[in-house]
Amino acid sequence: xxxxxxxxxxxxxPPAFQEISPGRKFRNRLATVLxxxxxxxxMVPLVWVIWTVLAKGLHRVLNADWWQKSFGxxxxxxxxxxxxxxxxxxxLQGLLCAVIAVPIAIMVAVYxxxxxxxxxxxKAVTFTVDILSGVPSIVAALFLYALWVTTLxxxxxxFAVSLALVLLMIPVVVRTTEELLKxxxxxxxxxxxxxxxxxxxxxxxxxxxxxxxxIITGVMLALARVMGETAxxxxxxxxxxFINYDPFQGNMAxxxxxxxxxxxxxxxxGEARVWGAAVTLVLIITVFNLLGSLLSRLTAIKTK
Amino acid sequence: MAKRIDIKDLxxxxxxxxxxxxxxxxxxxxxxxxxxxxSGCGKSxxxxxxxxxxxxxxxxxxxxxxxxxxxDIYSAAVDPVSVRRTIGMVFQRPNPFPTMSIxxxxxxxxxxxxxxxxxxxxxxxxxxLRGANLWAEVKDRLGKPGGGLSGGQQQRLCxxxxxxxxxxxxxxxxxxxxxxxxxxxxxxxxxxxxxxDYTIVIVTHNMQQAARVSxxxxxxxxxxxxxxxxxxxVDDTEKIFSNPSTKATEDYISxxxx
Ligand SMILES: Nc1ncnc2c1ncn2[C@@H]1O[C@H](COP(=O)(O)OP(=O)(O)OP(=O)(O)O)[C@@H](O)[C@H]1O
Ligand SMILES: [Mg+2]
Numbered sequence: 001x002x003x004x005x006x007x008x009x010x011x012x013x014p015p016a017f018q019e020i021s022p023g024r025k026f027r028n029r030l031a032t033v034l035x036x037x038x039x040x041x042x043m044v045p046l047v048w049v050i051w052t053v054l055a056k057g058l059h060r061v062l063n064a065d066w067w068q069k070s071f072g073x074x075x076x077x078x079x080x081x082x083x084x085x086x087x088x089x090x091x092l093q094g095l096l097c098a099v100i101a102v103p104i105a106i107m108v109a110v111y112x113x114x115x116x117x118x119x120x121x122x123k124a125v126t127f128t129v130d131i132l133s134g135v136p137s138i139v140a141a142l143f144l145y146a147l148w149v150t151t152l153x154x155x156x157x158x159f160a161v162s163l164a165l166v167l168l169m170i171p172v173v174v175r176t177t178e179e180l181l182k183x184x185x186x187x188x189x190x191x192x193x194x195x196x197x198x199x200x201x202x203x204x205x206x207x208x209x210x211x212x213x214x215i216i217t218g219v220m221l222a223l224a225r226v227m228g229e230t231a232x233x234x235x236x237x238x239x240x241x242f243i244n245y246d247p248f249q250g251n252m253a254x255x256x257x258x259x260x261x262x263x264x265x266x267x268x269x270g271e272a273r274v275w276g277a278a279v280t281l282v283l284i285i286t287v288f289n290l291l292g293s294l295l296s297r298l299t300a301i302k303t304k
Numbered sequence: 305m306a307k308r309i310d311i312k313d314l315x316x317x318x319x320x321x322x323x324x325x326x327x328x329x330x331x332x333x334x335x336x337x338x339x340x341x342x343s344g345c346g347k348s349x350x351x352x353x354x355x356x357x358x359x360x361x362x363x364x365x366x367x368x369x370x371x372x373x374x375x376d377i378y379s380a381a382v383d384p385v386s387v388r389r390t391i392g393m394v395f396q397r398p399n400p401f402p403t404m405s406i407x408x409x410x411x412x413x414x415x416x417x418x419x420x421x422x423x424x425x426x427x428x429x430x431x432x433l434r435g436a437n438l439w440a441e442v443k444d445r446l447g448k449p450g451g452g453l454s455g456g457q458q459q460r461l462c463x464x465x466x467x468x469x470x471x472x473x474x475x476x477x478x479x480x481x482x483x484x485x486x487x488x489x490x491x492x493x494x495x496x497x498x499x500x501d502y503t504i505v506i507v508t509h510n511m512q513q514a515a516r517v518s519x520x521x522x523x524x525x526x527x528x529x530x531x532x533x534x535x536x537x538v539d540d541t542e543k544i545f546s547n548p549s550t551k552a553t554e555d556y557i558s559x560x561x562x
Contacts, residue, residue, distance in 0.1 A: 117362065118362070185399070187395060187397065187399040188399055188401060188402070189360075190357060190360065190395065190399070191395065191399045191400075191401070191462070191465075192401075192412075192416075193357060193360055193385075193388060194355065194357060194388055194392065194393035194466070195388065195389070195392070195412060195413035195416070195465065195466070195469055196385055196386065196388040196389025196390075196413060196417070196469060197385070197412075197413065197416045197417070198385050201416050205416050206401055206403075209403040210401075210402055210403055212403075301402040301403060301449070301451065302449045302451075302452075303402075303449050303451040303452040304448070304449070304452050
């Protein structure tokens, strides 16, 4: 064994690969710091919000009454009661909205991708959807007020809220569905046509199921989004401390509306109600998101 | 039942582009016809026009006649869907339906046409999978997704799916181009089997394959870029490969161009 290097040990040619230069090492470190820093900056407000909401509201929601009762008959000096009436309102308005918006939006997307391709009407529809997706919720709410209350003379109601939410939900679902249908390979459509399956059946049984998992995610996200919308409930329905099951008549509470009204109760009881409702809304939206990813995992395309 | 195809003066267009010019060709029943020719000469285009898949592409159209046992599939009264039910197709790249199990893939054509009888569907699935030489490999995992099979198995699955609806004619566009030699051989054997019941038209870039599987060979060529493809000659495979009547065919099969 010898440790001395001889000529023979030395490579005959200089090494082909170089070390990482100090400049590159520095730039790499700098970029890492910047990216990590940006991540932290983005996380701070998020964690802060969630922390505040939980810290101030969690204690209020941790009893059964909160989930089962309303504030009916309670004044701002009575503790107790719950937000069942507002949870019901939020869920009902969201679901009514989804029941109307989702079929329309999916059919619009199917038209755009499967039938309209490059036609004038399709371009016009795409343009309209683009504009609609930029409409602020207050504008949708006022439009519906003008239509529903002023023109048609109908009373303000939870259903009117749902209709305003429909306007907000349609463009989101159209967009996601359109993108998802576009990535379904044409080969699948051709495989189906080649079996003598008509086009509409190909769309219903092959194309939509292939895109279903993504569509469900999109719908759930859109639903979670519209359930937190505040402008439509402020404009189109009044707050109600009692439980109202009828979407067509009378005032109906919802969580955003409840928060907005209880905000005016300037004592500890009102404050606890507001934060409790905030926790509840965040929880509901989280549940919807989780449900969405669960459903989309169940319908996802499997290869094993 | 296997049927004969007579192509009469068929011209095919993509928008204003004239892709294939004046093809006249007869495909006898229970017979394998191979389409060969350089890339871009219109083999796939002609093949797809035989079950009206050509017109699925926006702007594509066909002029001329394609007679299936004497009946023009392009006549105005004919529903393209019924044509495709009679004339099945296997594509270059395997394309099983990703949302369906192996069994459901095979019987997709029947199920989507409204057949609900489970027992009958199971029978059809088994018969088609046996027909496609895939039964032994998948019989224990019929409920598993079709996308989990190997490429060669997927291609045979697609063949099973195509024959499950019992078409009269089977069109195959380079069915082996994505496959290894073993799977290729399996599919060639299968074509030999299927020939007993079906009329088969196959596009291939592989001369040996054309020579091995086909009874009749059609050579397509094109004069230049932007020119329409043309049918140069069609004859018994043996004759084409031993003693073709045009110089272009001879050059092509001997590998002097293309
Ligand atoms: N969808 C399409 N739109 C427009 N032109 C097309 C389309 N498909 C094919 N073509 C054109 O038609 C001509 C014939 O194409 P085709 O696919 O039939 O050739 P091919 O003989 O099958 O070639 P290959 O051996 O490479 O598969 C080519 O010039 C091609 O560019
Ligand atoms: Mg081709």
